[in-house]
Amino acid sequence: MSQGSSATYDLYVVGGGINGAGIAADAAGRGLAVGLCEMNDLASATSSASSKLIHGGLRYLEQGEFRLVREALGEREVLLRKAPHIIRPMRFRLPHNPKLRSAMVIQAGMLLYDRLARRTTLPASETLNSDSATPLRPEFNKLFEYSDAWVDDARLVVLNAMAARQAGAVISTRTQCISAAREQGLWTIRLRNVAEGNERVVYSRALVNAVGPWVSRFYNHQLKETAPKQVRLVQGSHIVVPRLYSGDEAYILQHSDRRIVFVLPYEGRFSLIGTTDLEHETTPETISITQDEVEYLLMVVNNHFLQQLNKDDVVHSFAGIRPLVCANTGPAQKASRDYEFSLDDDQGEAPLLSVFGGKITTYRKLAEAALNKLSPYFCDMRPAWTADTPLPGGDFSSPAELLESFSQHYPWLPEELKQRYCRSYGTLSQQILLYCQQLSDLGQHFGAGLYQREVEYLIEQEWALTAEDILWRRSKLGLHMSSREIKALQEYLQKRTQACIRELIEAEQQ
Ligand SMILES: Cc1cc2nc3c(=O)[nH]c(=O)nc-3n(C[C@H](O)[C@H](O)[C@H](O)COP(=O)(O)OP(=O)(O)OC[C@H]3O[C@@H](n4cnc5c(N)ncnc54)[C@H](O)[C@@H]3O)c2cc1C
Structure with missing residues (x-):
């Protein structure tokens, strides 16, 4: 894949919710060149607003949804092993x-x-x-x-995006797909940087429409087609x-x-x-x-x-x-929570796979099923791999053991912070705590145990940009902080952005 303004990917995913991030991680781990765009922050829509349950759904049995319930129940233990921190x-x-x-x-x-x-x-x-x-x-x-x-639903999305990036995927947040069209066997995908307004084009052999509630609208607005299904x-x-x-x-x-x-x-x-x-x-x-x-x-x-x-x-x-x-009528609680795909191509080239429905619980199986559907277009794709591989930070045997090792390595870390790092970041905490030997090494304290080092880690490693990203999706510290403390964080982020812009301008002038 060539990088830059006209990169060409094997698979381009639109939508940085759980389904888009899950598909990107699975595909990148199978050796495909993957790109993903999300018009806002990762998990900024449905995937941070769920009930946060990894569940079969006892009540779906009443509705005869045995396939979905069996798949979801099976995923509980798979996901507990993959992400024991979150x-x-x-x-x-x-x-x-x-x-x-x-x-x-x-x-x-x-x-x-x-x-x-x-x-x-x-x-x-x-x-x-x-x-x-x-x-x-x-x-x-x-x-x-x-x-x-x-499950911490929003962090599950971010960890999948990180897993995708570790396997070579390019994740672009605050980047909206404004149009996509088939041209000479490839998808030409036009992207807009939402903050700056500038546009660029990428190309891809396959396109995945994983925009959740926007799935049908994506056909009308971005593809200029009629959606094959409605949600x-x-x-x-x-x-x-x-x-x-x-x-x-x-x-x-x-x-x-x-x-x-x-x-x-x-x-x-x-x-x-x-x-x-x-x-x-x-x-x-x-x-x-x-x-x-x-x-x-x-x-x-x-x-x-x-x-x-x-x-x-x-x-x-x-x-x-x-x-x-x-799309039928009747009580919403009786409508299926299962997922469906729509797959079409242009004479065997430039496939489009769209995701309709789904649950947080079944995202990994959904991603596997999506890659199975796309496998005829990628003959050298490696087999499924996600069931037994931990998500970033999940490579430890039990939370108790991880806490014990934190106590040994960072005896100065307050108990509450140790617990929160363990269940939010798992072994990724080491990146926040690198070279720290006392609490003051964590830098400015914004309140509720949020220190500068964690803020910097979230910006550098987890695509966080705003106070809302940090306080409501990467963490839920917004619940514990006063408005004065939140304002101090906003001011810090603002100053940091201004300093970055100054550095960029100076670098360009040299
Ligand atoms: C109230 C509620 C409770 C739920 N509880 C549970 C639960 O307990 N357990 C469970 O398993 N499931 C639950 N679910 C279901 C689950 O949350 C959803 O199925 C899942 O989050 C959908 O993920 P998604 O990736 O498809 O969509 P989303 O998370 O909505 O992601 C789609 C993304 O696409 C982006 N996007 C849209 N258009 C564009 C574009 N043109 N360019 C770039 N990006 C774009 C959006 O910004 C968005 O971030 C619940 C859902 C709700 C609403």
């Missing part, structure tokens, strides 16, 4: 409500859930009676408990409140509309509550939680928990758009 097992408690689902139905579902895929480390499901320490109202005295896993855009929102209970378990609450709401331990001091299903009419850019959604989530939680919440307890919220593959 993915961890979690127990889920479902309070029994005999008016909504009988105990027999739930127990049968959990038995199936336990057995549909190989499970070696996650414990089996069980039925419990609530005890005096329960945070739930007294009528919920019987609980069903099962295993799934929790149904359904908004889902979450609220964050001060922690509702002290345990590490999550709750899955049933509501009379047959929907379910999760309550998850979140970032130490908080609980994450979601989600909703709201049909979305406008463009994917314009989303935020509605008042009705806030009230709905509070109502479901208040129906179950002893502690009663009101709107003033909400400290943060976020909303995302599910691109659901089935």
